[in-house]
Amino acid sequence: MRFLADMGISPRTVNWLKAAGYDAIHLVEEGLERLADDEILVKAREEGQILLTVDLDFGYLLAVSGETLPSVILFRLGNERYEMINDRLMEALNHFEEDLAAGAIISVSDEAFRVRRLPI
Template sequence: MKVKIDEGLPVSLAGRLAALGVDADTVFDEKLTDCADPEVLAAAGREARIVVTLDRGFGNIQSYPPGSHGGIVVFRLDEQSARSAVAAVENLVTHHDLADLVGTVTVVHRGLLRIRRADA
């Protein structure tokens, strides 16, 4: 599976995910920091990547309808430290099949997933 790590998440997460078998790159890799969300999503789409982010704006299904992109996973963390963010993303990758999240808008909060699909 392929993901693009948005700014706000530690760049080191890419290496941690690679060790778990995930092809991960970051917005920093493509010099997309400070770009608007649609630009980040378009770049991820060109590479068939799921966007992994802390940015709650990506969770707006009116702006980013399920099925119109490669997938978005928004983490809503009670604590947004680097350690907590890495642990939450690693938990998702190790306990869920990312292929099931392609084309969805998924919000992860306290280990629970709210998945919005195009057909829902």
């Protein structure tokens, strides 16, 4: 799995993914911190990446696009520190690998995961 982290995701999460053997990059690493949301989706789609974000706009953009990729993991946690995101991300990866490969938005809260297959 390949990951692209949006600006709301800590670079520490990207480093943690890399240490776990995943291909992961943060927008900052590529100097793309000002890239528009729709362009971020295009980048993730073209590069086969799963987008990690806390930004609700990506769900809307995917819904209106009718696209089946990229998959998005959207974190809606009370505590969005990187340690909490890392813990919930590992749970999501352990349970929803097939959904992510097929194209899905996974909303991650403190209590639950909600999976919506694309297109919406």
